[in-house]
Amino acid sequence: MSWYLEVLKKYAVFSGRAQRKEYWMFFLFNIIIAVALGVVIGFVQAALHMDLSSISLIYSLAILIPSIAVGVRRMHDTDRSGWWLIVPIAGFVFLFFNGHRNGNQYGLDPKMATA
Numbered sequence: 001m002s003w004y005l006e007v008l009k010k011y012a013v014f015s016g017r018a019q020r021k022e023y024w025m026f027f028l029f030n031i032i033i034a035v036a037l038g039v040v041i042g043f044v045q046a047a048l049h050m051d052l053s054s055i056s057l058i059y060s061l062a063i064l065i066p067s068i069a070v071g072v073r074r075m076h077d078t079d080r081s082g083w084w085l086i087v088p089i090a091g092f093v094f095l096f097f098n099g100h101r102n103g104n105q106y107g108l109d110p111k112m113a114t115a
Contacts, residue, residue, distance in 0.1 A: 076106035
C-alpha cells in the first residue's frame with residue numbers, strides 16, 4: 001500500500017524516475033481499489049436503487065494524473081521519453097524493461113536511492 005501512497009504523494013510529478021516495482025504496485029493497488037469500489041457501489045445501488053456510478057467516475061478522474069505521471073517516470077527509468085506512453089504496444093512493452101543502472105538524463109537510479 002505504501003507504493004500506492006508514494007505515487008499519490010507525487011501527484012503531478014513528471015520528472016525523475018520510477019522503478020518497475022513502484023509502477024506495477026501502483027497499478028495492482030489501483031485495480032484492487034477499482035474492483036472493490038465497483039462491488040461496493042453495485043451492492044449499494046441494488047439495495048438503495050440509486051445511481052452511484054458518478055463515484056467511479058470521480059475516482060477514475062482523481063487517479064488519472066498520478067497514473068500518467070508514474071508512467072512517464074517509468075519511461076524515464078528506461079531512458080526513454082514519457083511520450084512513448086502514447087504509442088500503445090511499444091509503451092506497454094517498455095514498462096516491463098529494467099531501468100538503467102546508475103544515472104541517466106532523467107536522474108539517478110531509484111533503486112540506488114532506496115538501498
